[in-house]
Amino acid sequence: MSHEHTSAHGAGHHGDGHGGHGDHGHLPFLAHHFDDPEQQFDSGKLGIWIFLVTEVLFFSGMFCAYSLYRSRNPEVFMFASQFLNEALGAFNTCVLLFSSLTMAWGVRCAQLRQKNGLVLCLALTLGCAAIFLGVKAVEYTHKWDIGLLPAGSYLAQPEVPVHHEGLSPWLINLSIVPGILLVAFAVWLVITFVKGDKRMSEIAGTLLATAACYFLGVFVGLKFQEAEASSSAHAAHEISVEHDGDTGSHEAGVTADEHAQGQPAESATSESANDHVSGTTGTEAPLKEIEAHLVSLDAPKVVPGAPLDAMVNQKGGAGLFFSIYYCMTGVHALHIIGGMVVMVWLLVRATKDQFHEQYFGPVDYVGLYWHLVDLIWIYLFPLLYLIK
Amino acid sequence: MSAVAESPTHSHSQVTENYLFNTKGFLSWALTLDHKRIGLMYLVGVMSSFLVGGLLALLIRAELFTPGELFLNNKQFNQVFTLHGAVMVFLFIIPSVPAALGNFLVPVMLGAKDVAFPRLNLCSFYLWVGGAIFFLCALFYTGLDTGWTFYTPYSSSSEFGTMGPVVWATMGVFILGFSSIFTGLNFIVTINTMRPPGMAWFKMPLFLWATYSTSIIQVLATPVLGITVLLLAAERVLKIGIFDPHLNGDPVTYQHFFWFYSHPAVYIMILPGMGIISELMSVHSHKSIFGYRFIAYSSVAIAIFGFLVWGHHMFTAGMAEVTTVVFSALTFSVSIPSAIKVFNWLATMYKGTVYLNTPMCYALNFLFLFTIGGLTGLWLGALSTDRALHDTYFVVAHFHYVMMGGTLVAFVGGLFHWWPKMTGKMFNDLWGKISCLLVFIGFNMTFLPQFVLGSRGMPRRYARYLEEFQVLHQISTAGAFVLGAGLFVALGVLIHSLMRGRRAPNNPWGAATLEWQCTSPPPFYNFASAPSVTDPYDYLPLKYISEEEGWVYISPTKSTDPQAHPEIAKS
Amino acid sequence: MPVWQLLAVFVALILLTALTVLQASLGLGNLELILSLIIATIKASLVILFFMHMIHEKPLNAIIFLSSFVFVALFIGFTLMDAAGYRDSLEYQQIDSTPPPAVEHAE
Numbered sequence A: 001m002s003h004e005h006t007s008a009h010g011a012g013h014h015g016d017g018h019g020g021h022g023d024h025g026h027l028p029f030l031a032h033h034f035d036d037p038e039q040q041f042d043s044g045k046l047g048i049w050i051f052l053v054t055e056v057l058f059f060s061g062m063f064c065a066y067s068l069y070r071s072r073n074p075e076v077f078m079f080a081s082q083f084l085n086e087a088l089g090a091f092n093t094c095v096l097l098f099s100s101l102t103m104a105w106g107v108r109c110a111q112l113r114q115k116n117g118l119v120l121c122l123a124l125t126l127g128c129a130a131i132f133l134g135v136k137a138v139e140y141t142h143k144w145d146i147g148l149l150p151a152g153s154y155l156a157q158p159e160v161p162v163h164h165e166g167l168s169p170w171l172i173n174l175s176i177v178p179g180i181l182l183v184a185f186a187v188w189l190v191i192t193f194v195k196g197d198k199r200m201s202e203i204a205g206t207l208l209a210t211a212a213c214y215f216l217g218v219f220v221g222l223k224f225q226e227a228e229a230s231s232s233a234h235a236a237h238e239i240s241v242e243h244d245g246d247t248g249s250h251e252a253g254v255t256a257d258e259h260a261q262g263q264p265a266e267s268a269t270s271e272s273a274n275d276h277v278s279g280t281t282g283t284e285a286p287l288k289e290i291e292a293h294l295v296s297l298d299a300p301k302v303v304p305g306a307p308l309d310a311m312v313n314q315k316g317g318a319g320l321f322f323s324i325y326y327c328m329t330g331v332h333a334l335h336i337i338g339g340m341v342v343m344v345w346l347l348v349r350a351t352k353d354q355f356h357e358q359y360f361g362p363v364d365y366v367g368l369y370w371h372l373v374d375l376i377w378i379y380l381f382p383l384l385y386l387i388k
Numbered sequence B: 001m002s003a004v005a006e007s008p009t010h011s012h013s014q015v016t017e018n019y020l021f022n023t024k025g026f027l028s029w030a031l032t033l034d035h036k037r038i039g040l041m042y043l044v045g046v047m048s049s050f051l052v053g054g055l056l057a058l059l060i061r062a063e064l065f066t067p068g069e070l071f072l073n074n075k076q077f078n079q080v081f082t083l084h085g086a087v088m089v090f091l092f093i094i095p096s097v098p099a100a101l102g103n104f105l106v107p108v109m110l111g112a113k114d115v116a117f118p119r120l121n122l123c124s125f126y127l128w129v130g131g132a133i134f135f136l137c138a139l140f141y142t143g144l145d146t147g148w149t150f151y152t153p154y155s156s157s158s159e160f161g162t163m164g165p166v167v168w169a170t171m172g173v174f175i176l177g178f179s180s181i182f183t184g185l186n187f188i189v190t191i192n193t194m195r196p197p198g199m200a201w202f203k204m205p206l207f208l209w210a211t212y213s214t215s216i217i218q219v220l221a222t223p224v225l226g227i228t229v230l231l232l233a234a235e236r237v238l239k240i241g242i243f244d245p246h247l248n249g250d251p252v253t254y255q256h257f258f259w260f261y262s263h264p265a266v267y268i269m270i271l272p273g274m275g276i277i278s279e280l281m282s283v284h285s286h287k288s289i290f291g292y293r294f295i296a297y298s299s300v301a302i303a304i305f306g307f308l309v310w311g312h313h314m315f316t317a318g319m320a321e322v323t324t325v326v327f328s329a330l331t332f333s334v335s336i337p338s339a340i341k342v343f344n345w346l347a348t349m350y351k352g353t354v355y356l357n358t359p360m361c362y363a364l365n366f367l368f369l370f371t372i373g374g375l376t377g378l379w380l381g382a383l384s385t386d387r388a389l390h391d392t393y394f395v396v397a398h399f400h401y402v403m404m405g406g407t408l409v410a411f412v413g414g415l416f417h418w419w420p421k422m423t424g425k426m427f428n429d430l431w432g433k434i435s436c437l438l439v440f441i442g443f444n445m446t447f448l449p450q451f452v453l454g455s456r457g458m459p460r461r462y463a464r465y466l467e468e469f470q471v472l473h474q475i476s477t478a479g480a481f482v483l484g485a486g487l488f489v490a491l492g493v494l495i496h497s498l499m500r501g502r503r504a505p506n507n508p509w510g511a512a513t514l515e516w517q518c519t520s521p522p523p524f525y526n527f528a529s530a531p532s533v534t535d536p537y538d539y540l541p542l543k544y545i546s547e548e549e550g551w552v553y554i555s556p557t558k559s560t561d562p563q564a565h566p567e568i569a570k571s
Numbered sequence C: 001m002p003v004w005q006l007l008a009v010f011v012a013l014i015l016l017t018a019l020t021v022l023q024a025s026l027g028l029g030n031l032e033l034i035l036s037l038i039i040a041t042i043k044a045s046l047v048i049l050f051f052m053h054m055i056h057e058k059p060l061n062a063i064i065f066l067s068s069f070v071f072v073a074l075f076i077g078f079t080l081m082d083a084a085g086y087r088d089s090l091e092y093q094q095i096d097s098t099p100p101p102a103v104e105h106a107e
Ligand SMILES: [Cu+2]
Pocket: B262, B263, B266, B309, B310, B312, B313
């Protein structure tokens, strides 16, 4: 029985008893129901393109939510976006672009049957993906620490950013799985090395490097974060110095409405406010800018009389931005992880030297998927990080 | 599945290898990559879901026999109609024709050995099973009473707790969505790349055109459902607030998201049914289909237009005025391709040799019910009348005429039509026709009164109603039981055929599409050698052979002459 | 796909990333959104055309992939059009009244 059913589902087995389909048994990579390798490749190619279509539409829902809420409350997006670390976003963009390059190069290697090149490219791609995730982990956990959470749990932000010293407990929690993997891969590498199984140690080594790259990403992320923290702490210091001389300038009660009327009594304060805005990167500066922007827009949705920052800096304001931020980047990160899983599968097959001029479909398909994930990030980066 | 696999009467002397018996044992079915077996497993799955959904429907109708409480309290009533809707839509109608019949038929009709991605096909079956399990979890959680649409803000309200039934059900929908996407993807690729030489696009049977169009919708619309339910689950678990008015979210947006999928989804439900009817009309009238290209194009047109009209479900939901007008106007455009199909089916029968056997009776049944369903849709698409009819029994009656009178009847008709091919057994035609008659009477008894109820103001989804509606409700309930009886008769006829049915000839109906050229049931690889492609609606070369009790293809000149089949020579 | 092409595309992508960061720091207001979307689309086109080999792809696959954006546009377009229509009738409310913590963290 078992023999019979393997013959029914094992893609690699054919010609055992079911007459009439053994005519291409000499091509081990050709599935039995295809006539020739070209048909198989075309089918896979069409299939993956259609899958990418579904991915595009899948993400479109979140882009729709994004554009809906951004068009509704542009000031919220401007306010909340400044909490995202632009430098880290740009760094991650470059990492993903580089991984796209290595993936495309990998496809080329597969087509040319350059086994080592393919393995190297896949390893580099995996490493980049891991760095990306490491940086993302730092970004996420930093936000969780200071209460930049989805709408329901969002905490209103103080006017001067708070910075936590030391490692975030969230970050440690998130790093448990990569840490375990790191150790496991290291042990595996040693075992394969001792056994002298070169192919396996190639795989284990790549996986170990990938896990290490996650921590490299975390390290880079923390460094960037530190740099940002020290610069904004410096700015905060400046603010407090100026406050000694001019305590009245910091009223939250200044509303867009009053600005619009341009009352002479207020103009002095807002001028002095503008003075110290120019030197700061704290939350206050964008707030003032937004205010000015809103005055020019005639800001119809802001309830007159209520303080502007309180309307924006709240669960139903910036909180919604962070909901959308977490949904978009979270689903994107899940796609990265999914991509890494299939890439490991490719890696295993690549070490077996299964890809060549006639059969490189899987590498090509995974490559297309990976470029799409990159493509989505190309849009996410300016839309989330660069709102000014 | 096992009923079919273990079917004991393998009595006929002519022992040919076929897909049902070529391998044995549970695993040979559970791990099969054969599209025919997967189709059969789907068939058992969707029929079981239909049984569950149908029994829930009878429960609803029974409760509505009296204006007051009979045996379901208000909360239970809400749960029952929610489960009825969700099970019927997600577990039965959407996978019914494409996944069950389509899986069986698409490769055979193409003359191919299998679908393009057999493993993905099996994977999508198990995703379906997994999604169904999640759904049943939500069922046993008891408390899902949002309706099958999961409208916010009710579904995002705190009533259900963080990990309540809404999360389970939405996860179920998410998984089922991927099952549906993979099936659609598979069919698109199969039809695109695996057509045999000679089968140009316009040589394909219309069922394939319908399946192709359906697959396009599945691939384009279902991901949006996926992200919608994912966001809804995130709404519940993480409180993201996008759909929650308590957090400045916008619940109307949820409806946009939902109907961007779910309006096209009604075409996922009806298009394959239309494809079946195109086959049935032509075969059982023994006349070439009238307006082949128009029917083919109209399938694609429905698939595309279907994406432009979703707003007609939201006229009273608080949409902007201008959008309601636009959507109402666009909605009327969808009626054009549907009408084209109906007229072409009628014209196909005209002067044909109509055999009134069971599949054809169901096809006629479909024509009647679908036309009523389609025409009553105009009232709901028109902005002015929909304002009054929205969320009344008029809507309930309308979509049951289309979904049940359309898709289900076409599905049963198609099942009877291809049953001899799938199982190798003939069914009892007389009892088949009796079931069709019962379905017809029961169906109209159930749902015609609901049009009246709705236009008189009976709201849908109410457990209690005013005395004045009682008579109509009671007619409706009685009809539902007649309908149920009819469907049980149909089931009985099919099961009886498995045990006592006589052996089916290769071509019992005299059809010209490729699946009738292989044996009944087909062998494991469908065709020993690639079949010669002929016009799928040319019945002239078919002759009835009485000792075979079926039709045999007499090839006119063995068609080596390119003049006889210029299209083949061209492609 | 020759290696120099891959590398050239990569360099172009990095430069465009730098450009988009740069233009965002200029404070161009509404123009910023349009500009960054244009740059992102150029980057996306580069990725699609060269990394994804769309220039050597069968026309059918290209059409299928690009048509997805038509449906995305439909989806987002109709939804935004509707939301813009009733936007003014919405009440934008303050959800939590807890004021932002005082400035003492600055010390
Ligand atoms: Cu609709």
